[in-house]
Amino acid sequence: MPTRPKVMTFCGVPQPTLEDCRAAIIPAPLEATVSYGGGTALGPAAIIQASQAMELYDEVVGSQPMDQGIYTHAGVDVRGPLTEVVARIERAVAEELAADRLPVVLGGEHTVTLGALQALKAARGADFTVLCLDAHPDLREAYQGRRLCHATVMRRALDLGLTVRHLGLRSSSQAEVRLIQEAGLRPLWAHELHEDPHWLTSALEGLSGPVYLSLDVDGLDAGIMPATGTPEPGGLSWQQVTAWLAAVCARHQVLGLDLVELAPLPYQPAWDFTAARLLYRALGLIFKGVS
Ligand SMILES: [Mn+2]
Secondary structure, eight states: OOOOOOOOOGGGOOOOOGGGOSEEEEEEOOOSSOSSSOOGGGHHHHHHHHHTTSOSOBTTTTBOGGGGOEEEOOOOOOOSOHHHHHHHHHHHHHHHHHTTOEEEEEESSGGGHHHHHHHHHHHHOSOSEEEEEOSSOOOOSOBTTBSSSTTTHHHHHHHTTOEEEEEEEOOOOHHHHHHHHHTTOOOEEHHHHHHOTTHHHHHHTTOOSOEEEEEEGGGBOTTTOOOBSSOOSSOBOHHHHHHHHHHHHHHSOEEEEEEEOBOOBTTBTHHHHHHHHHHHHHHHHHHHOOO
């Protein structure tokens, strides 16, 4: 039997038996096409490190999500051409889907999401919606000459025939806005959210069927999440993001998720912890399932 590489596990628990797990974390420390601040390569390790200090009990979920079994894989090799990296992520996600485990991709830059979406589409078709928490639509056809990068990843999702629904947008090009209108997308912009007491209803209106969750930490307000490459003011609070997650998970089957774009700040672990907690809350709510 091959020996498994030793990895620091999420929450610092002894590595559970893979076959007994409901979810598997796939670290993908990709940092290839960052446009402003760097540091996303260190994101997965910082989140896993911060999770060592996290309580296993989640008072909102009302249980210990870790008891359901969360496996922590060694990181995906993110060296080499981007298309190859995305293909490796796709294979890693496909393995989890085939084993009926929830794939959890930990970025790294947002480009990693494409691997997960390709795997899901191959496994079950395009009958699901990508729910994307993000300050940016990432809908550019190309950015700085690249068709595959963090600023185009949701455009590539549209190319796959998927439906994308954004939450928290507040930094977009005019061309992206035009595409949103032409493609009939239904984002909830951050400024709309802050003006609408019923924003949670609006955010999920008309949504049906299973979803994939793509959580870019810059969807959170820069005040509570400055540790990201392109922090934007006017974002969501912790309470708003977690309320949205709770509503989504209570109504929709979640097929997979990712948490991306954390760029840890030296000697300031608070936001690594925020990201770890967000991931753990999301897992707890997904395990709890549709109510
Ligand atoms: Mn973003």
